[in-house]
Amino acid sequence: MAQRIVDNKLFFKGYYKMCTQYILQCKTCAYRDDMLSAVHIETTVNFDDIDYDSFNEVFTTPIIKVKPTTNNNPSTAIHSTNYQHTGQLPTIKSQQKPPHINSPNQQLCINVDETPTSSSNIFIDVHTYHSNFTLHSLDSILPGHYLNDDVIATHLSLSIHKMYSNCRIGLVNPLTIQHIINEDIKFDLINNHLYSCIIIPIVKSTHWSVLIVFVDIKTVIHYDSLNIHRSSVDWNKLSSLIGVGMDSIRFVSPNSQEFKWICQNNATDCGLFALFFAEYTLYYQYGRQTNTITYFNNNNNWIFNSLPIQLNSTTRIIETNITNNDLNTDFNKYISNEYRYHVMDNIVNRNNNEHRWSLFYKQN
């Protein structure tokens, strides 16, 4: 039986289509619930059911096809130099592993800074990534799945770290916020001196929404992709955390004119829209290397009316023919799947300096 060994480079190379397809392959070979570090050890996959040609088009780095060796251990198999290539696939140097996956025990995200987190426990130190990111969490990025807190926190903290590391942006851990709401602890976030902007992802009864606190201009925005602001947050308890009441919060939803283009059209994407809105806001506030606040004008209206991005125009990856999997049916259905790729790419591809967010800002 012919087997293929996929180099991890494929996984970490960074193209989101690769990520997904790789995961889809993994799904077919019944991996379950291992730490992602397990993927660092080379995985032997039975690819009999998969159409090779379509994959060759998809992967920029080709898959190595390996004849079954006498050695059953895949990790030694890929290191041995005498594997045989079949077909016309170019070679990958087997020893050329990406530098960050040297140790098999290494986690997905390393700790950049070993110092303990900041004094206030509710914040995620944006320099300290989650290192507990599991394949289980990676699963939840796949189209049609609900996002979990790991994805939300890791994606946002990575984005902040990559792009806005000097902008004093705080990220409240979605896990601890529940705890704090229950304990009724008083924070006065809007008057803190540590951060100029605080992002609070909130989940209530399996619905994600995001609250963004601009400390400088004393403004709080709540974005809800389903426009159920009142019920999506426990406002009584949260107001003691933020420091302002529900009355002084700006509610943003797809109903408003500026955000008609990010409306949720399915039942699984609210987490994505929360992420998207947070990232979009950060970009507009901090991504332009201006020190002035360009978010609101004097009349307290949104300054930008034109859409900076058009997700519709970036549907190029849809042409890739994914066959023989259950995701095929609704894969092309929602443009938000584009953004899922971006999230996955950001999380998986932690060492890549070139941030793919810029791709979404292609103005055509």
Added chain:
Amino acid sequence: MSAKEEPGVPKQEGEKKEGGVADEQINLRVQASDQTEVFFKIKKVTALKKLMDAYCQRQSINPNSIRFLYDGQRLQQERTPKDYNMENNDIIDVVIEQVGGC
């Protein structure tokens, strides 16, 4: 209601011990959101993965569906109580995974 037990954490004679500190044991209380507590006795240099696994096994929970927090900080499996400067009778919070979609 607290279940006073010391499950999990099998005795590991074969494992390597590093000096006298290795034998120092502390009691940790793992507290779920419904305030039920489970007590664990663990060496300061044992990876917390053992505690987590034992807890999940005892409570019959999928390890992926819960998170362990200490002082609001997410615990990493391969780290030890010593890394977090845990002391006797410290509380580890168990939080349920937050999922949302619609």
